[in-house]
Amino acid sequence: MHSQFRITNKAHMARGWAKLSNVDTVQYLDDQGKPLREIPLSNEELLKGYRALRRARYFDERAVLLQRQGRLGVYPPFRGQEAAQVGVALCLKADHDWLLPSYRESAAALTFGMPIHKLILSWRADPAGWGAPPDVNMVQFYIPIATQIPQAAGVAHAQRLLGKDAVAAVFIGDGGTSEGDFHEGLNFASVFEAPLLVVVQNNGWAISVPTHKQMKVKRIAQRAQGYGIPGVVVDGNDLVAVWSVAKEAVERARRGEGPTLIEALTYRIAPHTTSDDPSRYRSEEATREWEKRDPILRMRNCLVHLGLWGEEAEAQLTEALEREFEAELALADQAREPKPWEIVEQVYAEMQRDQKAAWSYLRGEA
Structure with missing residues (x-):
């Protein structure tokens, strides 16, 4: 279990990130979902967060099935990484802030406001799925590794030049942090104090290369010190922790205090893509251990512990998710054949x- 990140107030949290990121990990729930200390979210927020997690997982499961049926192209599943994406997206305003995902951030896109049928069409490589609705400030999924980081820094800097308090959030994997674009983007964002959240989903693998073979630093968040910006390590399977850390980073950015590097420790339970066989390079035993820390199960257990959830509520949510997905899938299937x-x-x-x-x-x- 990761050690707790002990804080007493928000000011201490902001000051302590850069100093403590190399030894401490922000965590609010234990592996079984029991709160370790006072939760800084309301009951309404906790319920909203859990529903968003379940919605993301349901989409991911159905997307994999569609791919197996030949109704979707190659798809990068995110099972196990929902909290690391959802917790950040919940802090943003779709018609005001900006989201720049990598290729595995369908959960973030969905939570941010992208309609399901648009996501389906996007992974079908259908032009009807390109771009976002007018009220959703999201850039299309990035497939090249790390090219989104300097572009996100530019988007964030542009918000300041336009006199807005908007924030840009960009996602990258641990492997992408070894690319030059990552460092150039962080340097630019630091120098210009751009309102940017750089979220590293450290799932332990750059396709088949383990993190320890990619870098000497113990924690990717340590690299923030080289750019004079805060760096924080968070339990990426703990929605409460991710949401709390991201919320603080967004508040800093809106105040004009510049970017934050967030390293979310998580694990890719699913294959790298639907064309990948992870059993060729990683231990299934390790995967089973990480499954015990499933972010959705942890959050559900938290709600049950607090008396906020039960079997009837779970059944109602599942039914609602099924209805929504079927309706959105029908919309996607009705899209005309692209020219x-x-x-x-x-x-x-x-x-x-x-x-x-x-x-x-x-x-x-x-």
Whole structure:
């Protein structure tokens, strides 16, 4: 079990992040979901958080089934990492703040406000799934590793230039932190005090390479010290902890106090993608141990311990999630067949010469 991160007030929390990130991990719930200390969230927030976790897990399970049925492309499941994504997204306002996901952040996108049918179409590589609704400030999923970090720093900096108190949150995996883009983005965000949350989901593996073979530092959050910004390590399977840490980071950013590096310790229970076989490079015994720390089970146990949840509420939630997904899947299935030329129409605001040539050729005009 990770050691507790002991704090007495928010001011201490803000000052202590950079100093304590190399030894302490923020945690509010034990592995069975029992509160270790006073929870800084209301009952309404706890219930909202659990529903968001269950909604994310339900989407992930159905998406994997759709892929197996040939109704979805290659899909990167996030089972086990729900709390690390949901806890951050719950702190943001979809029509005000910005979300820049990597490729595994369907849970964050869903919680942030992306409709399920848009996510399904996106993983079908359908142009109808590209982009976000007007009231959801989310950039499309990034597949190249770490390129989203400097771009997120630019988005965050732009908010300050525009006189807004908006915050940008960007996600990356532990493997991506070894890329140059990660360090360049952090340096830029630090120098310009950009309102940015850089969330590292340290799930222990960069596809098949374990974290200890990628870097010498004990904790990725230690790297924040090199850029003069706060770094904090959080139990990524503890929704209360992630939400609390992210909320504090968002408040700092809105006050103009710059970026925060958050390292969420978690584990990828599922394969890297639906084309991956994790048994070739990692121990199934370790996976089973991490399953005991399932973020959804921990949060449900917490609600039961507090007298906020029961079997009837669980059954009602499951039924509601099934109805919602089926309705959204029907919307996705009704989307018209994309035209070949549509793949080049959204590359630039104005088509370049080569793009126009490709567009004309695909339309049969050349």
